[in-house]
Amino acid sequence: MKYDFGSIEPKWQKIWKEKKSFAAQDHSDKPKFYGLVEFPYPSGQGLHVGHARPYTAMDVVARKKRMDGYNVLFPMGYDAFGLPTENYAIKNHIHPAKVTHDNIQNFRSQLQMLGYSFDYDREVNTTDPAYYKWTQWIFLQLFKKGLAYKTTMPVNWCTSCKCVLANEEVVEGVCERCGSPVIRKEKSQWMLKITEYAQRLIDDLDDLDFIERVKIQQRNWIGRSTGAEVTFKSTAGDDIVVFTTRPDTLFGATYMVLSPEHELVKSWLEAGRLANADEVTAYQKAAASKSDLERTELNKEKTGVRLDGVKGIDPVNGREIPIFISDYVLSTYGTGAIMAVPAHDDRDWEFAKKFGCEIIEVVSGGEDVQKEAFTAKDDTGIMVNSEFLNGMTVKDAIPAITKWLEEKGIGHEQVNYKLRDWVFSRQRYWGEPIPMVWCDKCGWVPLPEDQLPLLLPEVASYEPTDDGESPISKMTDWVNTTCPCCGASARRETDTMPQWAGSSWYFLRYMDPHNDKALASKEALEQWSPVDWYNGGMEHTTLHLLYSRFWHKFLYDIGVVPTKEPYAKRTSHGMILGEGGEKMSKSRGNVINPNDVIAAYGADTMRTYIMFIGDFEKAASWSDNGVKGCKRFLDRVWNLSEKVTGGMEQSEANAAALHKAIKKVNEDIDAMKFNTAIATLMALVNDFYANGCTKGDYGALLLMLSPFAPHMAEELWEQMGYAKDHGGMACEQPWPVYDESKTVAQTVTIAIQVSGKLRGTVEVPAGSDNAAIEHAAKEVPTVAKFLEPLDIVKVIHVPGKLVNFIGKPKG
């Protein structure tokens, strides 16, 4: 009997589908387990091995959880709005909905070919109006709570996508998706107030079981820093509020810097206070036109203009100090104004050197501050030149000065975040329409909820426009409407939502995917929340993962969802690289197509290999020989079926190995150590070949193998008659039980050390006492040789492992 995966795999896929073997139960006495993987963007290229790694991993977990007696929800869907589909549609003159539909068909069949145990009846598709109705609904709730607002501001504009980008979508000054330059553009945009949730997004991480690097990256991105706001005066009589994390260095402030966009600069210009107005406006203009890339360029020289006509007044000592504008101060962070302390800040120091500003040391303990800034914020520095702070450490000076500022009413403690509000509109066609209407009388009016979903209109051309408007803006029939509030003629919002909208709540829809009354019923939300285990890519840490936590917290606040966090546990997989360790790419020609692997070796081999490839969290390179090795292993499992002897009892010869394996594979799957779980199974098969195996031994092996190679496991389970004996498929069986006492072999090998150096080993019966082990150990010739010139002063025993004789030279 040959291992014919080509017929076995479709056979079982059909049976699982017909029997709905993996349907999550809405009502069940079993404990629930909700396992989630990131739903794919259904691109034209289809599924790639990068998808297969996390999907296979969570499929193994889900299958294992079912065997452990859980009611498992393991769903799949499609995040189908987005630019590639739209661009493909433009190029080929096909409606994006049609492209999406075809791509999804292809994806689904690929997922099924890999034998994933998704509950396909719960599939969601973000472009389905029945789905995006609720995406729009959530937007309306955000608007009603004041968390969605439209404002004009400089935004990131991708020159190639012809579309605005969120801060999270700009990576090193270029578009995260297409790599084109990003420029600043003044535009009116819908914004979501994620900043309102900044503190909670940080705080609530503490209680979550997320891998540490995810937490760190999110905290880093939100970028909380505590300092003080201090009010300076200007010689023109204005208040200039600055933010600083080093209020202790207030006495060392020798000049001030405002961002070029600062309001005060505008008002001084208008009031004609600045003698060098031309120079100032020229600088403002130059700064405004700079691209993100130019603004963030490394090691670039500081630039700026000194304001001629207005000075700042240091509130602690009344000193008049010059004011500059410079683009090293960002208008979007803090108050857009700083006090500059060149002695204790690298950037200020560099600027001061270039513009000839005074450098006054206020913290001693560093090198000469005329040569470099001393920035240590710990106990190494002592305050000097700072009146009542003198003699304190920096650590003590910060609260002291903060308290003083508060008492004088010129400052207070302040927390700032790097996180900015989320730019939420996109000037493209293939996205959710934003359900808002502009009325000249009433302003922005939300569409009444009973008019949802607001469908995407049919348009003649999906082409993005150069004027920065969405293609939908050309559809005057759709755009022109009446105000839901006063009935006057009004215009619809023509921008659409970003791709991240639909994915910010999709995991909720899986709980109750066909509900047309709510995004999901209360009961379903109660039953399944939160997601117990969510695996996904690190690249989404500050995008999808952060956005969806924000939306979920909002939904929690308005009483829609029962938990304050969406995901209890988050893990992340490493990338699959091409053979030789290079990133897979079409241009390198090293892309592995899962379909080819399945055709040549079968889905079970593909699954087993991708789990065996290496540490799940780390990047791993594809190896065709590695695939062959896994195929060899499965062949050996298959061929072993002909060597099975005896009945359902487990053989003594294999007992220790088998029970250890049951324990180890069980633990390894929970810990995502899939590679060692498979290694354990391989070693067990080697043992079975060496010792022979009974039907009982073999059945346990098949069950342990079933999460990894489910088709083969089912087929052998059936052919060998287990299905009949146990009444059901392998995937319906409980995980084999191990007996702790049987995991211990009858004899153990004890390592013998003399003074910490390995000198031999000895076999003793398990459970031998120390005296017996010592006696046996001393008999070993290589040990005796080294023991001979020594007086033993101490013996260290590690039970079941090792004995170590410590001696000193005789005499």
Place this chain on the structure above:
RNA sequence: GCCGGUGUGAUGGAAUUGGUAGACGUGACGGACUCAAAAUCCGUUGGGCUAAUCCCCCGUGUGGGUUCGAGUCCCACCACCGGCACCA
């Protein structure tokens, strides 16, 4: 610059968290089967010394340290990878 991670045979990677380093797989070499090849099976495979698969010495990026014992802990350094970056 700041934060985090990693470094182990020819190679992907193991090592019960301080207790026999190199599990398992790949590759290579030798053998069996075969007219032959593929497939399969058996054996060997960190380096040195050696007639020897005896013994001994060395060996987990580098240099120190703690310990009876260190891949694992501590200190200093080097290399690579990732995130953030003029965030006051």
